[in-house]
Amino acid sequence: MAKILIIEDDKFLRELMIKKLETAGYGALGAVDGEEGIKKAQKERPALILLDLVLPGMDGFEVLAKLKQEKATNSIPVVILSNLGQQEDIDKAAQLGAVEYLIKANFTPGEIIEKIKSIMK
Amino acid sequence: MRISLRAFILGLLAFFVFMGGIFVYLATQVFYHNLLQSAPENTPEELLREATISIAIQQGFIILTMLLLVGGILFFVLTAFVLTPIRKLHAAFEKVGKGDFDIHLPEGPKNEIGDLFHAFNDMTARLKHVKEREVLVNRMKSDFLSLAAHQLRTPLSAIKWTLHMLIEGEMGKLTKKQGEFLSKTQTSNERLIRIVNDLLDVTRIGEGQYLYKQKLVSLEDIVRRAVESYQEEARRKKLKIVLVKPPDSLPPVFADEEKLQLAVQNLISNAVQYTRQGPAAAIEVKISQNANRDIEVAVQDTGIGIPDKQQARVFERFFRASNARRVDTEGSGLGLYLVKNIVEAHGGKVWFVSKEGKGSTFTFSLPCAKTFPGS
Structure with a gap:
């Protein structure tokens, strides 16, 4: 069972996503902020990371840069799942090595799962 | 001197x-x-x-x-x-x-010229104050809009995700009636998300931050997807959107796919929203190539139309025709403003023909990619 880590500060969204991932047959892990997310990524080695950009403390871009710097985590595909959606945010995330950029309000949980499936294939 | x-x-x-x-x-x-x-x-x-x-x-x-x-x-x-x-x-x-307005004249002795300089200095001081206020108000306005939009999107996402999971039966089986009500809630929620997205886009246009990422795309595919995405809403209103296209495939355009899709969707959304069901009701989306080899997309409806006197203001930001407001209280008046901005940013043109009570045809044209150097 592939493990997926979701780094999201909004409790409700995090719980919904965890539930959706579990229903779809994945092992889901949650992290409230960047520090916890990086720690869990290093320890648990998830198959994919869903990353929010607006986070308390370290922001999502910093988290992404850190994940890509570390040997232990730099091969894990990172999907940005955020409500920021300006072209410069999208470009910056791509430049830092994110594989996909999804705006939360524009995707249903089902569509997000489809994206995850196609990336992990 | x-x-x-x-x-x-x-x-x-x-x-x-x-x-x-x-x-x-x-x-x-x-x-x-x-x-x-x-x-x-x-x-x-x-x-x-x-x-x-x-x-x-x-x-x-x-x-x-x-x-x-x-x-x-x-x-x-x-x-x-x-x-x-x-x-x-x-x-x-x-x-x-x-x-x-950053000028101060030496006022000197109190005579006619001194008085004139004094009055001038008063004027520039006032103008400077007004200008600073205007800059401040504009910045506050756009900060507020984008903050509000971002803050709104998070709870809207939570509602969207919950509704989808409920409707798909992931939280337990629903009765038919519950399902119907949740579907209606979902439509309202999607509408709200669209308005928030439009507001964000409009703010970015106002700030000159609406960036386009252009590549070679098929306008035909964009139009087809946009038509498909509104077919369900049209069906609920007992309408059908007919797509008319030439037998041969059209050349690509050099465009920002996502934004162009938004423009086409906005036109179709208006057609669906403002057409009442009936035996003569029809919505036609036609894609073709005109004599200049530009690609044209026309969205024709048999809806409420636009009153003659208000036609000049149709592309203004936040403008809504009086009859549109009566039919539907929820529109934001941003859709056509966005269409115009997007189409013109791609070197295209948008225009319309409309008669109140008979219907409207909105058409836009885009140069096909052959005319772009290096494509």
Whole structure:
């Protein structure tokens, strides 16, 4: 069972996503902020990371840069799942090595799962 | 400029005085020379006459010099106290005209010019204040809009995700009625998300931050997807969207796919929203290539149309026609504003034909990619 880590500060969204991932047959892990997310990524080695950009403390871009710097985590595909959606945010995330950029309000949980499936294939 | 002018006037004055001095000296020389020359043989009468003429010439020269001097001084005074301040004021007004309010004129003594400068300074101070306020208000407005939009999207996402999971039965089985109600809630929620997205886009356009990421795309695919995404909503209103396209595939366009899709969706959304069901109701989306080889997309409906008097304002931000507001209270008045901005940013044109109560046809054209160098 592939493990997926979701780094999201909004409790409700995090719980919904965890539930959706579990229903779809994945092992889901949650992290409230960047520090916890990086720690869990290093320890648990998830198959994919869903990353929010607006986070308390370290922001999502910093988290992404850190994940890509570390040997232990730099091969894990990172999907940005955020409500920021300006072209410069999208470009910056791509430049830092994110594989996909999804705006939360524009995707249903089902569509997000489809994206995850196609990336992990 | 001012200094060189003053130096020129002073030079001119010195020149007048110098020339005057030479005239006086020469005149005196001529007078004495004549007097000495004529002295031995001339009669006293002749001598007197000669002397009178010489004195008259000398006096003439002196008067002329005085006149030139007075003229020069007058010119200097006029320049220093009237012309120069007016020139200063003129330059200052030119700056104001160009939007630079950071000017302060030296007010000097309390006279007409001083008062004028004082009034001018009051005016620029006020203009500067208004301008600063305007900049501040605009920044606050766009900060507020984008903050509100971002903050709104998070709870809207939570509602969207919950509704989807409920409707798909992931939280337990629903009755038919529950499902129907949740579907309606979902439609409202999607509408709200669209409005928030539109507001964000409009804010970015206002800030010049609406960036386009262009590549070669098929406008046909974009139109087909947009039609498909509204087919369900149209079906609920017992309408059908018909897509008409040429038998051969059209050349690609150089465009931002996502934004162009939004433009097409906005046109179709309006057509669906403002067309009432009925035997004659029809929505047609037609894609074709015109005589200039530009690709044209036309969205034709049999809806409420736009009143003649309001047609000029259709593409304005936040504008909604009076009959549209009666049919549907929820629109944001941003859809067509976005369409126009997006189409024009791609080097295209958008126009419409409409008759109140009969329907509207909105058409836009985009140059096909062959006309772009390097594509």
